[in-house]
Amino acid sequence: MKKQEVKDRITEIGIVPVVRASSAKQAMLAAEAVRAGGIPIVEITMTVPGAVEVISHLAKSMGSDVLIGAGTVLDAGTAERCIMNIIAAYSAISSAAKWSEANCRTIKS
Numbered sequence: 506m507k508k509q510e511v512k513d514r515i516t517e518i519g520i521v522p523v524v525r526a527s528s529a530k531q532a533m534l535a536a537e538a539v540r541a542g543g544i545p546i547v548e549i550t551m552t553v554p555g556a557v558e559v560i561s562h563l564a565k566s567m568g569s570d571v572l573i574g575a576g577t578v579l580d581a582g583t584a585e586r587c588i589m590n591i592i593a594a595y596s597a598i599s600s601a602a603k604w605s606e607a608n609c610r611t612i613k614s
Contacts, residue, residue, distance in 0.1 A: 514546075515546065518572075522548065523547075523548045528553075528554055529558065536549065536573075540567060548573075549563070549573070550577040551577040
């Protein structure tokens with residue numbers, strides 16, 4: 506999926522549920538509940554313990570049916586480690602935003 510296709514899909518869905526949880530297990534359960542509720546997109550914030558691993562697991566288990574995003578991405582190194590379809594960087598730190606713009610793409614499992 507190309508960047509414009511991701512943007513179009515987000516627009517079509519009309520909502521991006523954000524998961525902030527105190528554990529990786531809670532985050533995975535919340536993401537699965539979002540999907541079970543019929544919303545094919547979820548963002549995992551980097552404040553979730555083990556967030557990169559959660560994103561990786563969800564991307565593999567949910568496949569291309571669900572867009573998996575990363576939020577609260579504060580630096581390019583973290584962005585680079587994330588396996589995702591979108592990057593939702595709420596930070597004003599320019600290195601993460603620049604990396605996102607240059608590299609945001611779907612990574613197929």
